[in-house]
Amino acid sequence: MNCRHCNNKLQHVFCDLQTCPPSNAMVKPEMINYPETYFPLKVFVCDKCWLVQVDELEKADAIFNNEYTYFSSFSTSWLKHAKAYTDYMTERFGFNENSLVVEIASNDGYLLQYFKEKNIPVLGVEPTANTAQVAIEKGIENIVDFFGSNLAGKQLLAKADLILGNNVLAHVPDINDFVKGVKIALKPNGVNTFEFPHLLQLVAQKQFDTIYHEHFSYLSLTNLKSVFETQGLEIFDVQEIPTHGGSLRIFTKHKEDNSKKVEDAVREMLQKEATAGMTSLAYYQDFQQKVDQIKYDFIEFLIQQKRNGKKIIGYGAAAKGNTLLNYCGIKGNDLIEYVVDASPYKQNKLLPGSRIPVFSSEKIAQTKPDFIVIFPWNLKDEISHQLAYAQDWGAKFVIAVPELTIF
Helix, strand or coil, X not given: CECCCCCCECCEEEEEEEEECCCCCCECHHHCCCCCCCEEEEEXXXXXXXXXXXCCCCCHXXXXXXXXXXXXXXXXXXXXXHHHHHHHHHHHHCCCCCCCEEEECCCCCCCHXXXXXXXXXXXXXXXXXXXXXXXXXXXXXXXXXXXXXXXXXXXXXXXEEEEEEECCHHHCCCHHHHHHHHHXXXXXXXXXXXXXXXXXXXXXXXXXXXXXXXXXXXXXXXXXXXXXXXXXXXXXXEEEECHHHCEEEEEEEECCCCCCCCCHHHHHHHHHHHHHXXXXXXXXXXXXXXXXXXHHHHHHHHHHHHHCCCCEEEECCCHHHHHHHHHCCCCCCCCCCCEECCCCCCCCCECXXXXXXXXXXXXXXXXXXXXXXXXXXXXXXXXXHHCHXXXXXXXXXXXXXXXXXXX
């Protein structure tokens, strides 16, 4: 296997999560007696450009199909984040009714709706037809396709004043062609932003459950600087943001655009990553032991509480939870009785691999569990606030990452 950016031969394993089904491949009840396809989930680090990556064993077009179950608008905190971004970008760069904002992986229109409210023209590019249809019903024009240089050259040649993508860079198997597409579609003085979970935080906070087949790459400013420069784009600003357990937002422009200066934040972040050791193999080599300790602690907690006769359920049919459950080898609902999720697209289905049933949150009050495991730990404040009523009967919340915490 070679690096998807620099083609260097990959020899160093970052972590090995064995095999599991794709994290968002929910199982329909009528398919309960049919087998699932499992793929290796082994992560490598490139010792040349430092891109951390998995192989594309499950093809992107099979993962991002018209039965995709992740709809962005079901998280209130994510909507709030999207609106704040829209306000900030409009104020900083002066986008108006003569601009064009293009979002790659625009999902159900969760973000573009806020630009549209400001009468700024928008266009979504979204490969999953079912989520794109929700955006279209909001009046947001969509191209239902995968973004890359071919699409950009045919439909978006130098048209966009702003190209944005939130949590999409990691989902791209051919990252070089994807960034080449940004170069083609961006106006000469245009701006591009991407947000992505920061590899620095993944390692520091032991966020191994953010590793799954949809995430082909795990990103830092160091490895992305090389990716963008290769395609003639320059990172001119970077911001640390709290989403998804700690993310970066990068701002890029055409290399030849001299109207925007490179901010000190770029140099400072590159230095921060170097100081942490991200350009040395030693940084990546003890991650597996930390992952295994989380696994042992979580399994031990579940077994101990079941021995004590306690009822345990989960909240959030999230990809994070599916990585955790599958790596822990949890099958069936003897340890975790069920999971609830706010999205009707996930309810009345079974989690991939573990086959734990998913219901709406009304079931919590009906069954009064003793413990609620919050799988999307990045939303633990939002979720524990929503479920505060469970404390009436003494229920406690649990997160497993970065360490087992009961509150």
